[in-house]
Amino acid sequence: AAGVIQSPRHLIKEKRETATLKCYPISRHDTVYWYQQGPGQDPQFLISFYEKMQSDKGSIPDRFSAQQFSDYHSELNMSSLELGDSALYFCASSHQGPGNTIYFGEGSWLTVV
Amino acid sequence: KQEVTQIPAALSVPEGENLVLNCSFTDSAIYNLQWFRQDPGKGLTSLLLIQSSQREQTSGRLNASLDKSSGRSTLYIAASQPGDSATYLCAVRSSAGGTSYGKLTFGQGTILTVHP
Numbered sequence: 502a503a504g505v506i507q508s509p510r511h512l513i514k515e516k517r518e519t520a521t522l523k524c525y526p527i528s529r530h531d532t533v534y535w536y537q538q539g540p541g542q543d544p545q546f547l548i549s550f551y552e553k554m555q556s557d558k559g560s561i562p563d564r565f566s567a568q569q570f571s572d573y574h575s576e577l578n579m580s581s582l583e584l585g586d587s588a589l590y591f592c593a594s595s596h597q598g599p600g601n602t603i604y605f606g607e608g609s610w611l612t613v614v
Numbered sequence: 615k616q617e618v619t620q621i622p623a624a625l626s627v628p629e630g631e632n633l634v635l636n637c638s639f640t641d642s643a644i645y646n647l648q649w650f651r652q653d654p655g656k657g658l659t660s661l662l663l664i665q666s667s668q669r670e671q672t673s674g675r676l677n678a679s680l681d682k683s684s685g686r687s688t689l690y691i692a693a694s695q696p697g698d699s700a701t702y703l704c705a706v707r708s709s710a711g712g713t714s715y716g717k718l719t720f721g722q723g724t725i726l727t728v729h730p
Binding site for chain 1 (some may be wrong): 645646647648655656657658659663665703705707709717718719720721722723726
């Protein structure tokens, strides 16, 4: 079965530009999560969606926004990019409910120059 | 605020050894704990999920235990192989507050090297 699919896998942007990351969850998973992992850091929770509604919010900058669409895929939009935004961005998905395993994608590498 | 700590930060062992990775968390109000493996520059592969009501889970050469009351979990790897070399992360899903169940709090990870 296909896992969580993220695109693009690698992205290079200049400061102050905008980037959009896409995530396609595992089939029939209704919940999507976004995490950011800086170099040498552990993943930090950004935001999550359940049935196309934002369900929780973590340390997501105001310059970032995200949404989940009717086909359950999600997009993370990042504007006014800063050098510190360079990181590995993970999308994950699961069935709703605390007892379910969360599955992560391979991540999207964003480099801001 | 939940904090997760993993010890040791790095571990180097010869092939064939049994080893234990440790994870501790400060808030015992958790739904579950999940162990992940991460290869350099790659995604997170889920290894084991232990519900808060469970004491341990096993998958092949891996065994994870959970002592919720003391805020500790261990990942036991039997008969280690060079292919086990990776960073191992534990993450807890907290139940205190919030409306979603998805926020995982990760430890910093243990970098494991198994040499032939």
